[in-house]
Amino acid sequence: MEAFLPYVLPLILIPLSLYLVSFLRKTGPTESKNLPPGSNGWPVLGENMEFALSGPQQFVKERMQKHSPEVFRTSLLGEKMAVFCGAQGNKFLFTNENKLLTSWWPQSMKKALLFPEFIESNLKEVSALKRSFHHDILKPEALKQYIPAMDSLARQHLDRDWLPNTVVKVFPLSKKYTFELACKLFLSLVDQEDIKKLSDPFTLVTNGMFSVPIDFPGTAYNGAIKGGKMVREELMRIITERRKEIVMNNETEGRDLLSKMLLVRDEDGNFMSEMEISNNIIGLLVASFETTSSAVTAVMNYLAGLPHIYRDVFKEQMEIAKSKGPNELLTWEDIEKMKYSWNVARESLRLTPPAQGAFRETTTEFTYAGFTVPKGWKTFWTVHSTHKNPKYFPEPEKFDPTRFEGTGPAPYTFVPFGGGPRMCPGKEYARLEVLVFMHNVVTRFKLEKAIPNEKIVFHASPTPAYGLPVHLHPHEK
Numbered sequence: 001m002e003a004f005l006p007y008v009l010p011l012i013l014i015p016l017s018l019y020l021v022s023f024l025r026k027t028g029p030t031e032s033k034n035l036p037p038g039s040n041g042w043p044v045l046g047e048n049m050e051f052a053l054s055g056p057q058q059f060v061k062e063r064m065q066k067h068s069p070e071v072f073r074t075s076l077l078g079e080k081m082a083v084f085c086g087a088q089g090n091k092f093l094f095t096n097e098n099k100l101l102t103s104w105w106p107q108s109m110k111k112a113l114l115f116p117e118f119i120e121s122n123l124k125e126v127s128a129l130k131r132s133f134h135h136d137i138l139k140p141e142a143l144k145q146y147i148p149a150m151d152s153l154a155r156q157h158l159d160r161d162w163l164p165n166t167v168v169k170v171f172p173l174s175k176k177y178t179f180e181l182a183c184k185l186f187l188s189l190v191d192q193e194d195i196k197k198l199s200d201p202f203t204l205v206t207n208g209m210f211s212v213p214i215d216f217p218g219t220a221y222n223g224a225i226k227g228g229k230m231v232r233e234e235l236m237r238i239i240t241e242r243r244k245e246i247v248m249n250n251e252t253e254g255r256d257l258l259s260k261m262l263l264v265r266d267e268d269g270n271f272m273s274e275m276e277i278s279n280n281i282i283g284l285l286v287a288s289f290e291t292t293s294s295a296v297t298a299v300m301n302y303l304a305g306l307p308h309i310y311r312d313v314f315k316e317q318m319e320i321a322k323s324k325g326p327n328e329l330l331t332w333e334d335i336e337k338m339k340y341s342w343n344v345a346r347e348s349l350r351l352t353p354p355a356q357g358a359f360r361e362t363t364t365e366f367t368y369a370g371f372t373v374p375k376g377w378k379t380f381w382t383v384h385s386t387h388k389n390p391k392y393f394p395e396p397e398k399f400d401p402t403r404f405e406g407t408g409p410a411p412y413t414f415v416p417f418g419g420g421p422r423m424c425p426g427k428e429y430a431r432l433e434v435l436v437f438m439h440n441v442v443t444r445f446k447l448e449k450a451i452p453n454e455k456i457v458f459h460a461s462p463t464p465a466y467g468l469p470v471h472l473h474p475h476e477k
């Protein structure tokens with residue numbers, strides 16, 4: 001219960017007099033329209049408390065059953081919201097990006113992550129350059145060069161943080177590894193103290209950026225605001241120093257993402273500002289700190305809990321290891337051989353998806369499934385309407401990597417990375433990072449869960465309640 005206090009606290013502290021403003025709830029033309037079925041919840045609070053206490057999976061499941069399996073209405077984060085469900089709902093949102101919908105972030109997320117000057121900016125203005133850069137540096141051709149660095153850091157991480165112990169907590173160590181890797185590849189940061197200056201405040205940011213936006217001391221949101229400010233200040237210091245280095249050394253080619261951003265010019269010949277660069281890099285680091293580490297943890301959870309799955313992954317990875325020299329690092333060709341391992345990873349992401357979905361804002365009124373969704377409403381697609389739906393995945397709670405053999409799941413049913421124009425550009429980066437880590441762990445250790453039925457709680461991502469402690473059983477050499 002303690003884990004929920006920072007999220008529930010704002011709901012308790014809001015003065016009781018707030019009920020007096022309930023008459024200010026927006027009414028008007030939309031009341032007479034055939035809106036999606038659902039509930040706006042409590043005045044001001046909406047259904048935030050129900051979402052926090054039941055978790056996103058149960059919240060969505062109950063409302064699909066009660067209101068509609070296609071689309072339902074709710075109120076979250078202070079916004080009227082239509083939640084689209086099922087493969088058809090996913091397809092509709094993914095294929096109507098930039099037609100009926102545009103990108104949207106909750107105000108709490110923008111205030112935690114962005115400089116104040118950018119909070120009211122159109123999200124496209126903030127993210128346009130970011131996305132083009134992300135696609136350039138995160139496409140398979142560019143990522144091939146990162147595999148040896150990923151492998152080398154994974155080895156160092158296991159030597160330092162796993163090997164000396166008989167029991168480790170996977171979740172915090174996964175966060176440490178994925179964030180260190182992002183800092184190295186994107187910023188060329190390797191010093192542990194320098195990385196800690198970013199990772200410590202990032203913990204505050206990710207713990208509170210989706211919480212109720214009440215800025216009282218002690219709340220998760222208040223911590224996210226403070227953490228975001230510290231992250232931006234540290235990044236501005238790093239960016240300013242790097243710009244000086246580039247000018248001093250007359251550099252023309254970027255050695256990492258930061259240098260590339262500092263060297264690029266827009267169509268008018270202008271360089272990006274330090275603030276713009278900071279906003280873009282923060283987006284990458286959040287993904288590495290929260291969602292990628294959650295993906296790694298999910299995979300380790302199933303490998304530790306399902307010996308028959310571990311056995312087959314171990315067999316595949318050992319065949320690759322035996323084909324390498326003692327200190328030879330992994331290559332793209334090795335990654336391409338990890339077919340069963342990737343199916344295991346994908347089944348882990350189906351059952352425990354790191355990201356719960358994504359928001360959009362409607363740019364025009366439209367009709368879906370017979371219901372009217374007004375202009376200005378927010379929409380949300382969620383993995384929880386398909387990933388465990390028996391209509392798409394028979395025996396949905398069963399861990400079965402064979403689901404991904406052949407043509408795999410039906411379109412728009414397996415969506416851990418989203419879809420359409422806004423599909424996560426880091427999909428391939430996450431695939432490589434997960435597979436490299438799997439290779440290094442299973443070729444060195446057999447895992448055994450210390451808490452067999454450890455519960456998963458939801459913060460920004462699904463989190464093992466006790467950090468996923470596992471017993472390590474090193475293989476004999």
